[in-house]
Amino acid sequence: MSLLIEYLKDEQLPSHLTEAKKLVRDVAKYIIVGEQLYRRGFSFPLLRCLEGEESQYVVKEVHEGVCGTHIGGRTLASKIASAGYYWSTLKNDCMEYVKKCDRCQRFVEVTTTLFEKLHSVISPWPFYKWGVDILGPFPPAPGQVKYLIVAIDNSLQKNSILATAKISG
The missing domain is CATH 1.10.340.70 (Endonuclease III; domain 1)
Incomplete structure (x- = not known):
């Protein structure tokens, strides 16, 4: 100083x-x-x-x-x-x-939280924790791909992305 x-x-x-x-x-x-x-x-x-x-x-x-x-x-x-x-x-x-x-x-505070067993989270019906989004149209990429399909499985924490040329019903 x-x-x-x-x-x-x-x-x-x-x-x-x-x-x-x-x-x-x-x-x-x-x-x-x-x-x-x-x-x-x-x-x-x-x-x-x-x-x-x-x-x-x-x-x-x-x-x-x-x-x-x-x-x-x-x-x-x-x-x-x-x-x-x-x-x-x-x-x-x-x-x-x-x-x-x-x-x-x-006199430090001691944590007094009680320990509990873990509880499984059960889905009410199959595929309840999935999310699917369709993104696009984008400018055509190689292979005439214009759309993206994004699928998210929240229970397994996995993501899947698929590029496609057209969306068919």
Whole structure:
């Protein structure tokens, strides 16, 4: 972040060529407003850039604070972004914090769905799950083929396509 701030204030590029190219590419996403670095967001207008302990405080406050609901890592990261904060390792920090949270690990919801035997789906009459469509006329193809007959068997999940020259009744 310090390289970004230096470049935005003084427009000084680093001496290493690859770092300079990366910095010029990334600097378009950032702006300085009143000595504070902000990132232009896609969904949010400006996200305040945080570093170090300040970012850890925000993660802890959103996760465990007054309105903290001990949510998962990805949701925690999106809540922090919607609150107007950003740092480069936001998602990874949130995922790691949730993994280390004692309450989240101890009181995780256990799935209580009951298992059931599988039931066969029986067709009320033969060929009930078939679908046949006739497409065309198309411009004549080799062999004077103008129509397509498409048959779909939903029970076996098979498709058949037949090209034909004429449709006869």
